């Protein structure tokens with residue numbers, strides 16, 4: 001943490017950059033990280049928390065190695081996205097928004113990714129999977145090293 | 147500039163929003179997120195107006211009025227849009243009552259039905275009848291809400307002292323967030339999450355207490371809904387009147403509006419137009435006032451000790467008794483003590499009483515160890531001419547502020563708000579303090595100085611500044627010898643003692659040389675014994691930087707006592723001298739109106755205590771005379787700036803208590819004195835003006851400059867010796883958390899959480915070594931005495947230092963800075 005902070009000036013404008021960097025490094029922003037950033041930038045932890053919870057890019061809890069995002073926008077919804085979510089949730093053994101105990105998967109949903117034509121859409125670590133019919137194959141694809 | 151709003155021709159000046167101009171001219175534009183004390187936010191969009199020649203609607207709260215503008219605030223389109231906007235806002239706020247057609251008759255017939263867990267409508271809300279949202283709904287004339295409404299069913303937060311937070315009623319206007327951040331600098335509450343989940347909250351949903359809240363109540367006072375409500379008034383009726391008082395709980399003298407119902411005090415709020423505080427206060431003024439006045443400790447009747455017990459008697463009997471008893475002693479055998487917490491009127495009469503009725507030279511009016519006193523001693527001794535007055539607004543305009551010996555946000559909260567303003571305007575804040583002060587994150591530099599080495603630090607800074615060459619004061623008397631006295635100073639040796647290295651010194655020097663710094667010096671500079679060398683070298687430093695030294699006092703009316711003494715031909719004594727005379731047996735009887743230490747050695751044949759509370763020394767008295775508090779009598783205070791303000795009675799005296807000046811005048815009459823014929827406090831005015839010259843010019847916050855010169859400095863400090871026996875250094879904290887004989891944190895539960903006078907603060911590492919747990923009972927001992935307290939483990943104090951409150955009443959009279967102490971477990 002200290003080394004990360006050293007990369008940045010003690011300027012409040014750096015907050016977002018620091019948060020991104022921390023998120024990237026640890027996969028989440030922990031409470032001790034919040035207080036370290038607060039001390040570095042001389043702002044209140046509450047202020048940081050506000051920014052943290054505003055952007056989806058940050059998470060407060062450790063996230064999995066692979067982030068599985070199922071689109072629940074209207075188009076994907078009518079094409080069976082809810083079932084995909086249920087399946088994924090059952091396969092992984094976690095609810096939406098949670099991470100598997102072995103920190104391998106995090107399951108998330110999103111409302112419309114802007115590519116409705118190829119729905120239902122599932123994104124894993126930024127990679128788009130179109131016309132998805134089953135979750136188990138996708139999950140298997142990313143289960144290596146589990 | 148000239149403009150028209152809704153056809154009305156208006157003249158306005160300065161840079162103002164259309165909304166503010168409208169308000170000034172009694173044109174009501176609905177607004178929810180805007181608040182006069184806050185900057186524009188444009189969150190709610192209710193305040194929209196049409197401006198001739200511009201397309202669309204503009205938010206009037208964030209659009210500046212311009213010359214020639216033609217503004218319309220009430221067109222059919224605006225009305226329609228406003229209704230829609232308000233409808234949207236109301237989807238997240240219980241609206242049944244707001245738009246109910248039976249509203250009027252309901253208001254007439256309902257009884258108190260607010261004692262409910264969940265507020266689902268105005269009739270169940272404690273904000274009913276004083277709610278901005280209700281007013282806006284009324285103004286916008288909304289009669290139905292077209293959107294489905296949601297009750298968010300959030301848990302009401304009740305784990306903090308003084309107020310509850312029910313975010314089911316919150317409309318996310320952001321007023322609380324802005325006041326907390328912009329004005330108070332606390333940044334405790336913020337927007338959390340976004341979209342439909344958005345709420346107001348703290349980091350990780352901690353309590354406010356854990357999130358750096360000062361409990362100033364500013365958020366409660368700006369909230370336009372019932373989301374934030376003061377617990378004390380939750381189930382009380384709406385006030386039927388308000389009256390102004392001056393808060394007596396520190397040297398600021400904030401104006402407060404006391405809310406009354408049937409002559410009963412409900413609560414107090416900062417007055418929006420208060421001269422000193424402009425709608426702000428601190429936790430003490432905002433939340434403690436009622437508990438201070440209506441305390442179960444209040445003495446209701448005079449009492450005389452008979453057969454070891456205090457027995458209630460009539461005033462007549464008590465006064466006769468005291469008048470008789472006083473006669474049996476020779477004047478100087480009686481010690482007479484007043485207090486800087488009493489009004490000017492009380493003090494003037496008390497001093498006259500001591501001199502003309504008791505005829506004693508043993509009069510103590512003040513501890514005499516505040517920076518104010520120390521600077522005055524310098525004035526007397528060296529013929530310098532410091533200006534004691536200042537305007538707090540000047541601080542906001544400073545370029546550099548140097549805080550030393552004070553945790554300003556606690557000791558003088560309104561001055562701290564000015565410091566914050568200055569910082570926001572780009573000023574540099576320099577803090578020299580052994581512990582981390584509240585809000586220290588606003589400091590450009592914090593010099594964590596070893597307790598007691600302040601004098602040396604100021605000399606080092608002076609030397610650095612002299613090295614830079616560009617200094618003020620070379621034409622002043624004493625400059626040469628001061629400069630020479632610094633020649634021998636070895637900076638690196640000094641750094642060992644102060645704990646401040648040369649690099650930090652250089653940075654501090656650079657800041658000080660930015661121009662005309664304000665040096666704000668607090669009680670922490672009071673040395674453990676002898677004269678205050680800190681103030682002397684700080685004075686010299688301030689001359690070198692062409693800055694201004696502001697010496698703080700301690701109590702609300704310290705300035706009055708100070709001016710009385712400064713303008714006195716007959717000298718009064720220091721409180722400690724009186725107490726010493728008591729211990730040595732020269733004083734046989736003591737008449738005290740001020741709190742004195744509960745020291746067992748302070749024993750007299752006769753002890754007369756005139757106070758409002760049966761606590762502290764009053765419990766040992768032979769005679770107890772019940773005095774009113776500030777709320778039950780008229781009076782005058784001079785605040786830390788030197789500003790004179792008066793206040794009037796707001797409630798009937800509690801029990802048979804009487805104003806202090808009244809009690810003393812009655813006694814004087816019993817002793818045959820004719821020149822004490824005061825019927826009301828105003829009768830004292832003439833004498834008061836004579837004794838306190840600055841009163842002649844009301845609000846005289848003038849600055850007087852006379853002869854300036856550098857003062858010669860004595861031998862300097864070489865570090866406090868700590869050893870095996872006393873391994874810690876105590877650095878005392880002097881925020882004023884008592885009123886007369888009442889220790890606020892002992893009597894008021896919520897305050898105990900915020901600031902307990904019994905806390906002894908210690909670094910986590912030290913606590914680990916001593917195996918101390920948070921909240922555990924500990925005993926602190928020094929070579930001169932001991933104090934019991936509870937452990938408060940915090941990183942705000944460095945290792946090897948402990949910080950504790952100075953409580954005069956509790957007999958820690960010698961516990962000044964710095965004092966080697968030891969800590970052990972125990973109760």
Ligand code: SF4
Pocket residue numbers: 322325326330332333334335354358359360361362363364365366
């Ligand atoms: S009480 Fe004061 S410090 Fe606490 S949240 Fe409200 S405004 Fe902020």
Ligand code: SF4
Pocket residue numbers: 315316317318319320321322323346365368369370371373374
């Ligand atoms: S709590 Fe009150 S002041 Fe704060 S955002 Fe909600 S309604 Fe506005």
Ligand code: SF4
Pocket residue numbers: 393394395396397398399400423427428429430431432558559560
């Ligand atoms: S700042 Fe001082 S005067 Fe103002 S409310 Fe607080 S204690 Fe009272």
Ligand code: FES
Pocket residue numbers: 071072073074075076077111112113114115116117119120121
């Ligand atoms: S609804 Fe899934 S991409 Fe638009």
Ligand code: FES
Pocket residue numbers: 176177178179180187188189190191192193194205206207208
């Ligand atoms: S008052 Fe102007 S936008 Fe809210």
